[in-house]
Amino acid sequence: MSTELSTTTTPARGLALASFDDAFRFATMVAKSDFAPKDFKGKPESCLLAIQHGSEIGLSPMQSLQNIACINGRPAIWGDAAMAVAMASAVCESVTETIDGEGENMVATCTAKRRGYERPTVVRFSVADAKKASLWGKSGPWTQYPRRMLQLRARGFALRDAFPDVLKGLVTAEEAQDYPTAPVTAEPVVVRPATPQPAQERVDPYEVAKAAIDAERDIAKLDRMRGHIDKRLKDKTFTPFQADELLDQIHARVEFLEAESEVTA
Incomplete structure (x- = not known):
């Protein structure tokens, strides 16, 4: 191939x-x-x-x-790529970004203008917004690059609002990383009583002995079976009646084998 x-x-x-x-x-x-x-x-x-x-x-x-x-199980696009995709689209007229203020007074603004629309989409994301979302001071990029994270959050919202048909519902990866992961709730353990196993059918030694005698074609082995039956009678595996029946069966089997041997001789 x-x-x-x-x-x-x-x-x-x-x-x-x-x-x-x-x-x-x-x-x-x-x-x-x-x-x-x-x-x-x-x-x-x-x-x-x-x-x-x-x-x-x-x-x-x-x-x-x-x-x-x-x-977190959801497809996302990195913020710089989202900007590139939006600006390359025929429906995008312009996208501008600004950051005003310093420290805890910073406000990031993203203005996205869609071609043919009078009013642009304007989104602001401030330190106050970040604090409300429990993002400000969060370890990682929010501590290392706070200005950049404010800018990306404003950008993600503005591009999704202005160009939903271009981004097809994809959120920015920077935003998706800040979503809390859903806690995994363990399924309750239900302890059920053990299902009783069906009792194994008891093997009847008397029936086993009868089948063995019927199948045996060696007269010497049949003679040894007589001693085995006597032992099982003494340990009460066989009742006296069962022992007599088995001994009679052995006797009949031996006679049959001897007669068969004479016919074939």
Whole structure:
């Protein structure tokens, strides 16, 4: 089977995959390579889904793998890629961002203007908003790069409001990382009484002995069975009646085998 990928190339989109099989083969190759982002390493299925999500908003396969992430079980797009996708869209007229103030008075503003619309979408995200969402002072980027995080939060809201048809509902990865993960509620352990196992059918030694006698064709072994029956009579495995029946059966079996031997001689 050919491993070639049916592709086309364009200056804007780079590698374009022509079929699902091509996409999966490409995803498998990427997942095995050093080019795979950490979260996609060794996961061709995740690579394929990232490529699919990216293609729906106009990203090439490699752009998708670099800019689409799965965070808390939800696909997301990194903020810089979201800006690039929005600004490359024919419906986008302009996107501007500002940050006013210093320290705890900072306010990030993102203004997104959609072509053909009179009024732009304006979103502000302040330190007060970050505190209300329990983000301000949070360890990680909110402590290391507070201005950048305010900017990205305002950007994410503005782009989703102004260009929902372009981003197809994808949130920014920076925003998704701040969502609290749903606590995993353990299922209650229900202790049920053990299901009684059906009692095993008791093997009747008398019936076993009868079957063994009927099947035996060696007269010497039948003679030894007589001693076995006497022992089982003494340990009360067999009743006197059962022992007599078995001894009579052995006697009849021996006579049959002797007669059979004379006929065939």
